[in-house]
Amino acid sequence: MNVVIIGGGQAGLQVADTLRTEGYEGAIDVIAEESGLPYQRPPLSKDYLAPGKEAAPLPLRGATFFLDKNVTLHQGVRAIAVNRAERKVQTTEGSLDYDHLVFATGARNRTLNCQGVSLPGIYGLKTLADAEALHAALPTARNIVIIGAGFIGLEFAAAALAHGCNVTVLEFAPRPMGRALTPAMSEWFAAAHRSQGVNLRLSEGIDRFEPDTDGRLGAAISTTGASYPADLVLVGVGVQPNDTLASDSGIETSNGIVVDETLRTADPAVLAIGDCASFPSAHAQGRLRLESVQNATDQARHAARTILGAENPYTALPWFWSTQGPYKLQMAGLPRPDDDILIMGDQRAAKFSVLCFRDGVLAAVESVNNAADHMAARKLLSADIALTRTQAESEGFTLKAAASSPVSV
């Protein structure tokens, strides 16, 4: 049996790893268009950009992994076509036969389409090459404008502040990280970033970029007409799934490669996982496409077992983290704007959690600098224990205690 994996990122390498751990002995080929050893993306917007630090990528697996596990990594090679009738993948270096094919192609950054967007000094942040360019530019940057107050934009804002830069964030929506957080948590983060010195402009998008007299980037002009001096701009306006190769081979896509609860596409020999996959989720009560390390690794483990014959549905609890300067945000479950919330802990001391209740029971928890609450929330929510608001409001209640003795809550 041959397994071919397209994409040598977080999800792709985990499938290979789990296949071997579970005793699969056939061939495994990973097609990875990026050259060099596959690396972790999360540090690229955090530690990698910290001032005074020797910047070094963190590999996802050591070089010996590929030898020890007998996994063939095709570095710097791109998959360009899939022939499902013949079960072949065409790559830039030849073709590979498969019995099972896994799309783990991730996502690419959305780009802006406004005047001045190709001026030198405007960056995105997705790859190690992007992070290397930003690492080199940050020490001499003074005025930074960030387009988009999502996770990447705000992580970068904190990194830029640490370099002593003036930082403005333009966000079209009325609250930061609005797609993922409750309004209460968004508002807390807006105030927290402002207190650190970020000029966070909400309900204000980018209109255009203007050059300075030397033809380099000079200013960002917002949708209100305001002009913000800028010698460096980071565009962090979200991503799009890499699903064109799949759709070109006749596989259904709709904001991602459409898979069923076992992570197979309608073609049972083809699976999709990680940032590129749209999957049915009981946690979302509908289809979901997630961009997180948890989702990539848990789906990869599940897909490996599906390949080896398991038929059970993928049901892992989504969880996520984002480090923004002194604030470590962690989420368990999927918060919704209309959740009934209960705030526990000390917001002023930046150590608290927002408990989100839906239909009367705990459905998600957002925590700031509170790993104990986050771990307890994951335990409770994964075990599907119905914790009510009344229970959470009772004297002496803590998530940790509830998770360690769930029967008593």
Ligand SMILES: Cc1cc2nc3c(=O)[nH]c(=O)nc-3n(C[C@H](O)[C@H](O)[C@H](O)COP(=O)(O)OP(=O)(O)OC[C@H]3O[C@@H](n4cnc5c(N)ncnc54)[C@H](O)[C@@H]3O)c2cc1C
């Ligand atoms: C800067 C940054 C910070 C992040 N921080 C966090 C965080 O704090 N917490 C968190 O949970 N998540 C974070 N994420 C998200 C997380 O890194 C992704 O969700 C995760 O990497 C997804 O894994 P993946 O394998 O699906 O995609 P990726 O890791 O992106 O891997 C996909 C790979 O497939 C390759 N590929 C695509 N098409 C082809 C082709 N045709 N042929 C060959 N190769 C191909 C791509 O080049 C890429 O290398 C961050 C992401 C970024 C960019």
